[in-house]
Each structure stands twice: as structure tokens, then as C-alpha cells.
Amino acid sequence: MSLSGKRVLLIVSGSVAAFKALELARLLGKAGAAVTGLLTAGGARFVTPHALQAITGRPLAQDLWSLEEESARGHIRLVRETDLVVVAPASADRIARMAAGLADDLAGAALLAWDGPVLVAPAMNPTMWAHPATGANVATLMARGVTFIGPEDGLMAEAESGTGRLSEPATILAAISAILSDPGHGEPDAALEDALDAAIAAQDGAPPPVRRSPAPAVSPSTFSDGHPQALDHHADAAETAPSTFSASHAATPGPAPHALRGTAPGTLPLAGRHVLVTSGPTHEPLDPVxxxxxxxxxxxxxxxxxxxxxxxxxxxxxxxxxxxxxxPGVTVRHVETAREMLAASEAALPADAAVFAAAVADWRPAEAATQKMKKPADEAAPPMALVPNPDILATLSRHAMRPRLVIGFAAETEHVVEHARSKLARKGCDWIVANDVSGDAMGGAENTVHLVTDAGVEDWPRLPKQEVASRLADRVAEALA
Structure with missing residues (x-):
């Protein structure tokens, strides 16, 4: 990915994970971005100003009250000369300060003086992340259009495990690239207009109007600064969405597989809804080829x-x-690796539902070779260390912007339903679509699936994949109705 000509203000706040900000700064520079580091007082407890400035190659921003810094650049000019503000890591304290609009340090003043896109990568203890105060602060920032990536599940500094781990630098880089390369940034959101029209009509006691102009063939990008989508998401939250950190599941799928087909234009059952779908494999590079x-x-x-x-x-x-x-009629984001898929999925939020049908690689090489690996003279296989990829389904199932309905897929070669039930419990999603891939299902035209929910299991007959898709779409519409 190339970020040539892009300017990023990287705010590093107080977290043990602050050391990863140095790697993020390095990756941004390698991609061509001009990075200015802004180190908070807490961040300086974990990384040194010299290290951050050396990696960015640009003067560091640190002190709101420094005459030297203010006369040389100033906090207003600091944000006027950037394209994106990234807070990574974002501690619980920094998120709370952002939500309250505090400006008693350089980071707070810069954020208040900036009216462009902001990407926040939280990092904190799992209990702190799950606290209602943090949830309220995150919801406030999301309503203002701030984009969040992570946190992820994993082992924490306190030898605890849970959701609170900073996303990997490469994952954050992919989200930054998606935001900065989005051609639809700032375009109007037709779904928002529909929601506003419906709200006005409901206030007057009239039926919601049907928009006469057809919807565009491709929806506006979801990698924008989030203002329209965030407003749309929260506009119907009081009626349809669970609270940000709710653990409640979506409705159990109904019995009629085609009950919602054939509806007239203007009354389509998923009109005004945003659904995220992942598809295909991921490729994890070993070397350039x-x-x-x-x-x-x-x-x-x-x-x-x-x-x-x-x-x-x-x-x-x-x-x-x-x-x-x-x-046709679908906004598509093309990715290669699991980390890129996670970043693109998080950047697509908020969504009413998410269907994770992609077959994501469970592992990736710890280090990808920069040159093609050559076969040694003795033809011995080279040693290869593998590390786990992020768990996209589990991460989005426990995300601060969790879709109301989260559906995972389980491709199994044996004990299909049993493994799917176990996966449903582990991942925290609402439904699992389980399929037997011991034959040609991964490349064939047909599929035999089982829809597994907390309420039970529905066994579907062998069907063309388009028919499986239609049945599942009907189920999604029923659950969101």
C-alpha cells in the first residue's frame, strides 16, 4: 500500500502497548506517509521522545505550554497540516478525555481543533474496556464520527486474557490506508436521508415517504469519517439496537424461508439497513511469490x-x-491478509448485521521473507514459525460497535454440527452456518448447511449456493424486522 503524500498525526497515550506505536510509525513511513508524533505525558512513561522522533524523522509535538513548540508550529497549525489523526494506543483515560472534550494538554487541544477523520486504537485492561463508563465514552465518540479499530482478544500485560489488546500495527496501518484512500470520503449517505425522512413522517403521523430517485448502483464508501453512518446508526438505536456492550442475541430465525421475497419496491425488507459480509480466502505471504x-x-x-x-x-x-x-449494487473492499480483512471489517462499522463467510487463515508466518526463498542444496525444507492471525468473528462479536446480528460460518470435515455448536459458544456470535467441506463445497456450486443458534439446529437440504444465500438473507431480514 502507498501513502505517499499523506500526513498523519500520531498521538501516543499512556499504555504499556505504546511500544507498538514505534512500529506503526515505522510502517507508516515505509508506506510513504509523513508522520508527526505527539507524545502525551502518559505515553512518555513508556516510550521516549527521542525514539519516536528518530523513527518519524520529524520534530516531535509534546508540550502545549512550550514557548518553543508553540512559536515553531503551534497546536492549531499542527492539525491544519495533517490528513488524519490517529490515537494509538488510546488509553481509557485518553478516550474519556476525548469524550469530555478536555483540552488541558497538547493532545486534547489538537483533537478539539481538528475537524477531520480520527482513528482510535484502544488498549487497556479487559475489565476497563468492559466498564460502562468506557462504553458510554466510546459510544459518544462514535456518534461524533470517530472510527475505532480494536481492541482485540489476547494476553494482556497483567497476565490476564480478554478483549483489550491493541490491534497489531499492520492491522492499524491497513485501517489508515482504507480511510486515506477512500474516494467516497464525505459523500452524502442516502440511508441517513431515508432515516431522517422516516423520522419526520413519524413525527407528523404520516407514512414514511418513498424516495423517488433510485439508489446508486454502488453505495457510498463506509471508510469515510463516519459522520453520516454514525448518525444513521444512532438514529434508530432507541428502537432497534441493543446497547453498545449488550450480550443479548438476535431473534431466533423464523420457520418460513421465503416469506419475505417478492415485496414491492420501496418496501424491501432490508431497505435502510447496512450489512457487512466477508468472503473468500486470505493469503498470508511467505515471501514475494x-x-x-x-x-x-x-x-x-x-x-x-x-x-x-x-x-x-x-x-x-x-x-x-x-x-x-x-x-452488482455492493460496495466491495478487496483485501489480501487476515489483518487487512479485520481492519476493513472494523472500518465498515456501524452495521445492522454482519455475515462472516470468509475462510480466514488461522495462522501466518511470523516473518515473511523479503526475497524469494531459495531451495537449499540439500533440499531440506526451511524452518517456518507460524503465529495466530486475529480472530475476526470473535473480535467483531465483542466489538464496541457490535452489529445487532452477527453470523459466523463453520467449514468442517467431520462432526459438523457439534463443532458448530462449540464455535457458537466460543465466538460470542448469534448464529453459525455450518457446512461440510469434505467434498467439493469450497469450490463447487452447491452446499449443504445447518443453521445453528441457541434455540437449536435447522438442517437445510443440499442447495445451489445462490439458494442458500437467499434463504440466509430472508432469515437476516426476519431477525432485523
Missing amino acids: RYLANRSSGKQGHAIAAALAALGARVTLVSGPVALPDP
Whole structure:
């Protein structure tokens, strides 16, 4: 990815994970971005000003009350000369200060003086992240258009495990690239206009108007600064959405698989809804020419995205490398690795529902070779260390902006339903679509699936993947109705 010509203000706050900000700054510079580091008093407890300035190669910003800093640049000019503000890591204290609008230090003053996109990467103890005060602060910032990435599940500094771990620098970099390269940044959101029209009509006691102009073939990008989408998300929150940190599950799927088809234009069951879908495999580079992957074709995920769009949904499809055309009427984000897929999925939030149909690689090489690995003279296989990839389904199921309905897929070769039930409990999602891939399901045209929920299991017959997609889209519409 290239960020040539882009300017990033990197705010590093007080967290043990602050050392990762140095790697993020390095990756941003390698991608061509001009990075200015802003170190808070807490951040300076974990990384030194000299280290951050040396890596960025630019004068550090640190003290609001420094005559030298203010006369040389000043906090207003600091944000006037940037394209994106990134807070990584963002401690619980920094998030609370942002929500309250405090400006008693340079980071607070700069954030208040900035009216462009902000990306926040939280890092804190899992109990702090789950606290209602943090949840309220995050919801406040999201309503203002701030984008969040992470935190992820994992081992913490206190030898505890849970959600609170800073996203990896490469994952944050992918989210930054998505925001800065979005051509639809700032475009109006038709869904917001529909929601406002409906609200006004409801106030007057009239039926909601039907928009006469057709919706665009491709929805505005979801990688914008978030203002329209955040307002749209919160506009109907009082009626339809659980609280930000709610653990309640979505409605159990109903019995009629095609009850919602054939509705008239203007009354499509998913009109005004945003649904996130992932599809295809991920490729994890070993070297410039080799990678770890799986046999997923993306046919099922792409069919689901198309079926949801046909029911009126605004669909964001995050697709790994596939040999398929983009579904019509769907916003598509092409990614390669699991970390890029997670970043693109988080950047697509808020969403009413999410269907994680992608077959994400569980592991990746600890280090990818920069040059093609050559076969040694003795033809011995080179040693290879693997590390876990982020768990996209579990991360989004416990996300601060968790969709109301989260659906995972389980591709199994044995004990299909049993493994799916276990996965449903572990991941924290609402439904699991389990399928047996011991045959040709990953590349074939048909699929046999089982819809697993807390209420039980529905066994669907072997069907074309388009028909599986239509049935699942109907179920999503019923649950969100």
C-alpha cells in the first residue's frame, strides 16, 4: 500500500502497548506517509521522545505550554497540516478525555481543533474496556464520527486474557490506508436521508415517504469519517439496537424461508439497513511469490452479499483474493491478509448485521521473507514459525460497535454440527452456518448447511449456493424486522 503524500498525526497515550506505536510509525513511513508524533505525558512513561522522533524523522509535538513548540508550529497549525489523526494506543483515560472534550494538554487541544477523520486504537485492561463508563465514552465518540479499530482478544500485560489488546500495527496501518484512500470520503449517505425522512413522517403521523430517485448502483464508501453512518446508526438505536456492550442475541430465525421475497419496491425488507459480509480466502505471504491459503472460492460469500442487496440492504463486502466479479449494487473492499480483512471489517462499522463467510487463515508466518526463498542444496525444507492471525468473528462479536446480528460460518470435515455448536459458544456470535467441506463445497456450486443458534439446529437440504444465500438473507431480514 502507498501513502505517499499523506500526513498523519500520531498521538501516543499512556499504555504499556505504546511500544507498538514505534512500529506503526515505522510502517507508516515505509508506506510513504509523513508522520508527526505527539507524545502525551502518559505515553512518555513508556516510550521516549527521542525514539519516536528518530523513527518519524520529524520534530516531535509534546508540550502545549512550550514557548518553543508553540512559536515553531503551534497546536492549531499542527492539525491544519495533517490528513488524519490517529490515537494509538488510546488509553481509557485518553478516550474519556476525548469524550469530555478536555483540552488541558497538547493532545486534547489538537483533537478539539481538528475537524477531520480520527482513528482510535484502544488498549487497556479487559475489565476497563468492559466498564460502562468506557462504553458510554466510546459510544459518544462514535456518534461524533470517530472510527475505532480494536481492541482485540489476547494476553494482556497483567497476565490476564480478554478483549483489550491493541490491534497489531499492520492491522492499524491497513485501517489508515482504507480511510486515506477512500474516494467516497464525505459523500452524502442516502440511508441517513431515508432515516431522517422516516423520522419526520413519524413525527407528523404520516407514512414514511418513498424516495423517488433510485439508489446508486454502488453505495457510498463506509471508510469515510463516519459522520453520516454514525448518525444513521444512532438514529434508530432507541428502537432497534441493543446497547453498545449488550450480550443479548438476535431473534431466533423464523420457520418460513421465503416469506419475505417478492415485496414491492420501496418496501424491501432490508431497505435502510447496512450489512457487512466477508468472503473468500486470505493469503498470508511467505515471501514475494508464495503464501499460505485455503481453497475457498468466495462463491457462497459473494452470493450472500448479492442476496442481501436484492432485499434492499446497503452491503459492504470485504473480499479476499477471488476469481469472481464484484456483485452488482455492493460496495466491495478487496483485501489480501487476515489483518487487512479485520481492519476493513472494523472500518465498515456501524452495521445492522454482519455475515462472516470468509475462510480466514488461522495462522501466518511470523516473518515473511523479503526475497524469494531459495531451495537449499540439500533440499531440506526451511524452518517456518507460524503465529495466530486475529480472530475476526470473535473480535467483531465483542466489538464496541457490535452489529445487532452477527453470523459466523463453520467449514468442517467431520462432526459438523457439534463443532458448530462449540464455535457458537466460543465466538460470542448469534448464529453459525455450518457446512461440510469434505467434498467439493469450497469450490463447487452447491452446499449443504445447518443453521445453528441457541434455540437449536435447522438442517437445510443440499442447495445451489445462490439458494442458500437467499434463504440466509430472508432469515437476516426476519431477525432485523
